[in-house]
Amino acid sequence: MRHRLYYLLPDIECARRTLDDLLLSRIEQRYVHFLSLGAPLPSDLPEANILHRTDVVHGAGNGMLIGAALGLALGALLAMNVDLASPSAVVVGTTLLGLIFGGWAASMVAAALPNTRLKAFYPEIEKGKVLMIADIPASRIKEIEKVLEERHPEMRFSGEDPRIPAFP
Template identity: 60%
Template sequence: MRHRLYYFLPDTDSARRAFDDLLLHRIEQRHVRFLSGGAPLPHDLPEAGFLLKTDALHGAATGMAVGGILGILLGVMLVAYAGLGEATVLLTALMGLLFGAWASSMAAAALPNSRLKAFVPELQNGKILMIADIPARRVNEIEHMLAERHPETRFGGEESHIPVFP
């Protein structure tokens, strides 16, 4: 498992130095992303992708839950009132799950990531957000290194239970 660490950095030079230190401490480049409030980031800093910037994953999960439940209810009604077989419940649940995930993720793709909502004021003030997915056993080591080598950074929070294979 990985823990997602959020750090605010004052400028791009500080972001580069922090990124270089993470690389030197064997945190792979694919596990570190940066997000700015509007100013474009330099090409050497990996920018947060579509799934980090939007609420598409949250929307898909919500849509799957609602669609699956509605599909089960529809399947039960079809079995009870139309006399179809019990496999109908499974089929309608699967169809509801897929349709709900698709429809909700399409709608949520236009929305900013709800998990990053708390960081918006700092981003609008010109700060850069570093998002690093760190192996759980190394979190204390990396936090200590960043605090020691980069006093200009400000810890923004931590999320646990990030999948190993995102």
């Protein structure tokens, strides 16, 4: 299980040094991402992807719930009002179609919206700071926090999220 840690860094050079320290602490590069709105990040720093920057995951989850509920309601209406050979198959089918369509449609809309979890960081990022998003194993959080605090007093710990999705 991993926890997501957020750190605000003053500049790109600090981000490079922090990434190096995390790599030396055996945190794989695929678990560390940086977000900057000012200057573009250099190619040696892993940039936050669409799943980090936007609300795609949150939107897809909400869309799947709403779509499944509407599909279930439509299937129930059809089963009650139309003479069907297999009403339960129709209910299951419309629920699955609603789930898939709702997830797809809502994720397309949410891809245009900034991530609501990062909303609090945007004022600082707009001023030129760099946000580091690091997914750290739960058993190593204290160790990594201590290393970063000792080696980088200029950066600011900005929060932790224990509810990260398993895939980004």
